[in-house]
Structures are given as structure tokens and as C-alpha cells.
Amino acid sequence: MSTTTTSQTPESEGPGRPARLIQNEATTEIPVHLLFRDEPDPVPPALGPAVVARRQGTGEQPRFRRPGPVGPRAAPEVDPDLVERAARVLPGAAGLLAGVCGAAGCAVNTWWAGVLPPLAVRALRLPAYAGAGLGPAQWAAYAGAGALGLFGFGGLARGRTGRAWVLGLFGRYRGTVRRTGLLWVNPLVLRSRVDVRLRHWRGEPMPAADGNGVALRVVVLVVWRVRDTARATLGVEDHETYLRECVEAALARVPVEAAGAARGAAGAAGDALTRLVAADAGPVGLEVFSVRPVRVEYAPEVAAVMTRRRIAALDARHRASVLTSVVDSVEDTVARLTMRGLVDLDDRERKALVKDLTVAFCSGRGETGP
Structure with a gap:
């Protein structure tokens, strides 16, 4: 006697759908809008990319959000009640x-x-x-x-x-x-x-860098005065030391051109330094009028290399100017000889004449100097 067991398909499942392998399997439909909905950032954008949390049971994957622009740097906080007032005398x-x-x-x-x-x-x-x-x-x-x-x-x-x-x-x-x-x-x-008088301070050489990152030593002249005596005396431990550190911080952020650069670049660097130092020193009662570089030189570790590079650039510029002058002289000489009919040259003779004139002019320039 043989017993045959027949598996029956539930009525809820169609004929083409396979049977469930797990008895307690449950299927949940995920709305499409849940897969692309954003949540508030748990951390501010300035601290790094924010990660959207994973929703349990929805199958949504964590996504990275591009950080937003960092806001302006906040000024140092000083006691708002610490303001200069007249004493009773x-x-x-x-x-x-x-x-x-x-x-x-x-x-x-x-x-x-x-x-x-x-x-x-x-x-x-x-x-x-x-x-x-x-x-x-x-x-x-x-x-x-x-x-x-x-x-x-x-x-x-x-x-x-x-x-x-x-x-x-x-x-x-x-x-x-x-x-x-x-x-x-x-x-x-x-x-x-x-x-509280108008004062000027010329500092010692401070580290800085130009637009290409070359190390420099800069001496600056700062014109300033104490505007609020209460904040300058009680807001910081030593307002003169604080001003010096503000100048050093500004030099680390503003590129300064080396000696021999255009005056416009030096003026722009001075204006940028003045704005930064005035913004940092203002909350502690200091009024900064100008911060100007008065001497810019290369750092000792790169001075020799940059000097050789500058000499090479000057030599190349001088050679280019001499060559341009010789070519112009040769061209003018050949053109005059041809226009006046003094010589009748074919291409070969013209090339030879140009070669001889170039050698002669270059030799003359080398003997007499530029």
C-alpha cells in the first residue's frame, strides 16, 4: 500500500509564482517617495559630509550629502558689559x-x-x-x-x-x-x-609665503591705537602681544609677493592684511589703521635657490632682448639694401648675408655691452 502526498498551492498565489521557501516570509511594499526623501542633517555642514540615516525595514541605503559653504569666521567674543566709561574723579x-x-x-x-x-x-x-x-x-x-x-x-x-x-x-x-x-x-x-596715542610698530621678520608657496620673511609696519581702554586692558592679557599674533595669523593667510614684484600686488596684500588684522583686533578695543610690508625677502632655506633662479631669468630676458634687437637690425639693413637697389640677391645670397650680419651684430653687442 503506497501513500502519496500531494502539495497544494495556496489560492492567493498564482500558478506562475513559486512557493514560499520560508513559512513566515512577509513582503512589504516600499513607497517610491521614501527612497528619495531627505532627513535633517544631524551635524552642521562645516564639520563634514552628512549621512542620511538608514530607515529600518525600507531597504534604503545611506547617502552622502555634499557639504554647504562654510560661513564667515566668527569674531572673538568679549564680555559685552566690558565697555569703556568715564571714572569718577x-x-x-x-x-x-x-x-x-x-x-x-x-x-x-x-x-x-x-x-x-x-x-x-x-x-x-x-x-x-x-x-x-x-x-x-x-x-x-x-x-x-x-x-x-x-x-x-x-x-x-x-x-x-x-x-x-x-x-x-x-x-x-x-x-x-x-x-x-x-x-x-x-x-x-x-x-x-x-x-592711547597713535602708535606705530615695526616688527621683526615674520614667516610668510607668496602665491606659489615659496617661504618668505616679511617685516611689517603697523599703525594702531587703543580705542577702548577697558577691553584692551581687561579683555586680553597683553594687547600688544595679541596684536603681534594677529599680524602673524594674517601673514599666514595672505600671500605676499617677493621683492621686485609690482607695486599693485604689494598694495593689495597690504589692504588685505589691514582688513584681517583690524577685524581680529577690533573686538578687544584696538583700532588698526594700516598694516604694510616694508621689507620682503626669501627665507634662508630657499634664498640661494631663488637668487640663482632670478639671475637666470634676468639673463634669459637680457638674451631675448639682445636677440630681438639684432634681428630687427639685420632685417632693417637687408630691407634698405634691397629697396635702394644696391644689391640684387637671390634666396641663397640673402640667407648668407643675413647670417653674416647676424654674426657681426652679435659680436659687436658682445664687445660693447648692451
Whole structure:
């Protein structure tokens, strides 16, 4: 007795479709628009190409997106509340008056205590007074008069043209003094003198490069001044060092032509350097007027090679100019002889004459110089 097993095809499947090999197989239709839909970039474009995430169950492959243009470089951030403002000071006469009053108070208290020498009493024509000696009242009067005198004379300061005082009290900015003459400033505050005049700075040779990447050494002349004393003093550790580093950074970004280049290229490099340095130094209270290269030379490691190359270029230019002059002279001589009918030359004779004239002119140029 034989048993025959017949496999039946499900009704949902057509006659031409093969049977499923996996019992739990499931087919999901993928909408076409899902394969080409973009998602927001998880990283900013400036950090590199963004990869669109793979969607689970859709079969979509990750795709790379071309990074967008990088935005302008952000300026250095400085405390927005750190802005120069005028400090509260008094005229110098007030300090002198307070100091004199303190000294006079000490002298009167000494006479009141009876410890003033008789010679000083007679010299000052003061009435004789026995006094009660140095007691608590006398010591308190001494302390008050002495403090008044110290505050009066200790706060005297002299303001000069082109100089400013940056005041700070317990680590807090208290203002800037730009006034001139005799002033009275609180003696408890710390004073930092700042030069606010128009200044020029000629630096030492700094590394740079030309348009072809050849190493150079450039000496620049920077004309600048301190515009905001608060930011220049408190915004950076040393504003002069910061300015020098800004110039070095600008030289690393701007190509500078070597010596002997056109003046227009040198002027364009100076304008570009001025814009970059002014943009970097502006947020810290420095105003840059110009940054100009005053001396450009090749770096020591390439100076010999570039000198030989320049000499070779000058020699080639000189030879080309001599050859052009000789050819023009030969052509003019042959044309004149032919036009005046002095000679009747065929092609062979013309070539020979041109050869002889060329040799003669070149020999003459070599003997007499250019």
C-alpha cells in the first residue's frame, strides 16, 4: 500500500509564482517617495559630509550629502558689559585741600595734647596751652586727621595727554580716566596706565609665503591705537602681544609677493592684511589703521635657490632682448639694401648675408655691452 502526498498551492498565489521557501516570509511594499526623501542633517555642514540615516525595514541605503559653504569666521567674543566709561574723579585742588586739612588737624591736635615743642609754639605764635596729654580723644583725633591727610595726598595723580588710567577696585572695573592735569583718584583703586596715542610698530621678520608657496620673511609696519581702554586692558592679557599674533595669523593667510614684484600686488596684500588684522583686533578695543610690508625677502632655506633662479631669468630676458634687437637690425639693413637697389640677391645670397650680419651684430653687442 503506497501513500502519496500531494502539495497544494495556496489560492492567493498564482500558478506562475513559486512557493514560499520560508513559512513566515512577509513582503512589504516600499513607497517610491521614501527612497528619495531627505532627513535633517544631524551635524552642521562645516564639520563634514552628512549621512542620511538608514530607515529600518525600507531597504534604503545611506547617502552622502555634499557639504554647504562654510560661513564667515566668527569674531572673538568679549564680555559685552566690558565697555569703556568715564571714572569718577575730583579735581586735584580737592585732594590738596583735604591733605592740608589733615596735616593742620594733626598739628592742632598735638598742640591740644600739649606735646608741641615750645620752639614750635613760639615760631607759630600759638598761645601757651598746658594740655591734658595723649588720651583716647587725642588718639582718635590723630587717626581722623591722619586718614584725611593720607586720603588727600595719596589720591593725587597727574593726567597726561595721550595717557589714560584704567581703574579697578576689588577685581571690578571702575572706569577710565582720560582727563589731564592734577586729579584726585580714590587711593584704594588699582591704576593701570594705558597709552592711547597713535602708535606705530615695526616688527621683526615674520614667516610668510607668496602665491606659489615659496617661504618668505616679511617685516611689517603697523599703525594702531587703543580705542577702548577697558577691553584692551581687561579683555586680553597683553594687547600688544595679541596684536603681534594677529599680524602673524594674517601673514599666514595672505600671500605676499617677493621683492621686485609690482607695486599693485604689494598694495593689495597690504589692504588685505589691514582688513584681517583690524577685524581680529577690533573686538578687544584696538583700532588698526594700516598694516604694510616694508621689507620682503626669501627665507634662508630657499634664498640661494631663488637668487640663482632670478639671475637666470634676468639673463634669459637680457638674451631675448639682445636677440630681438639684432634681428630687427639685420632685417632693417637687408630691407634698405634691397629697396635702394644696391644689391640684387637671390634666396641663397640673402640667407648668407643675413647670417653674416647676424654674426657681426652679435659680436659687436658682445664687445660693447648692451
